[in-house]
Amino acid sequence: MIIRELSQQACLEILAAARVGRLACASDGQPYVVPITIALAQHSLYSFSLPGQKIDWMRQNPKVCLQVDQAGRGDGWKSVVVTGTYEELPDRIGSKLEREHAWSLLSKHANWWEPGGLKPVTADIPAEHLFYRINMDTVTGRESVPE
Numbered sequence: 286m287i288i289r290e291l292s293q294q295a296c297l298e299i300l301a302a303a304r305v306g307r308l309a310c311a312s313d314g315q316p317y318v319v320p321i322t323i324a325l326a327q328h329s330l331y332s333f334s335l336p337g338q339k340i341d342w343m344r345q346n347p348k349v350c351l352q353v354d355q356a357g358r359g360d361g362w363k364s365v366v367v368t369g370t371y372e373e374l375p376d377r378i379g380s381k382l383e384r385e386h387a388w389s390l391l392s393k394h395a396n397w398w399e400p401g402g403l404k405p406v407t408a409d410i411p412a413e414h415l416f417y418r419i420n421m422d423t424v425t426g427r428e429s430v431p432e
């Protein structure tokens with residue numbers, strides 16, 4: 286196996302095809318990673334959530350990291366790492382178009398709202414939901430291929 290760098294275009298194609306990414310945020314030096322549903326448009330990744338730990342943490346510290354991977358040929362793999370900045374798309378005038386855009390992108394995935402719209406049954410279920418995007422600062426990719 287050899288490891289190669291992926292071009293920016295190849296990275297964007299992997300992000301565009303991905304449905305789920307692992308989102309890392311950090312608060313007071315403590316990292317936190319959760320899988321989320323994503324949709325790529327221009328240089329941002331859009332997602333949807335209920336309030337909770339990741340939203341609280343990203344509001345405190347908007348610097349985030351996100352990773353996706355794809356199986357390659359044989360044991361091969363492709364992996365993309367994004368660093369970026371969290372931006373909430375609040376439900377008020379000024380963000381209406383971006384919220385509708387996020388909705389239309391995410392709704393291309395069947396049941397897109399379900400993982401982000403549900404909490405454990407024992408938890409209090411907040412009615413508020415929100416859209417946000419990760420504005421991408423850097424995108425890098427690597428792949429492993431047979432020699």
Ligand SMILES: Cc1cc2nc3c(=O)[nH]c(=O)nc-3n(C[C@H](O)[C@H](O)[C@H](O)COP(=O)(O)OP(=O)(O)OC[C@H]3O[C@@H](n4cnc5c(N)ncnc54)[C@H](O)[C@@H]3O)c2cc1C
Nearest residue numbers: 305319320321322332333334335336337338339340400401
């Ligand atoms: C395939 C997939 C797609 C998903 N898509 C979305 C999405 O688009 N939007 C979205 O908001 N959520 C999505 N989720 C759920 C997401 O991974 C989180 O579980 C959820 O968002 C709650 O995160 P929170 O920070 O609000 O947790 P909170 O409800 O605030 O709970 C925090 C506590 O629960 C634990 N916890 C939270 N989530 C997980 C987890 N996944 N695994 C283990 N422990 C956990 C934390 O460690 C922490 O102790 C998806 C999950 C999967 C598997």
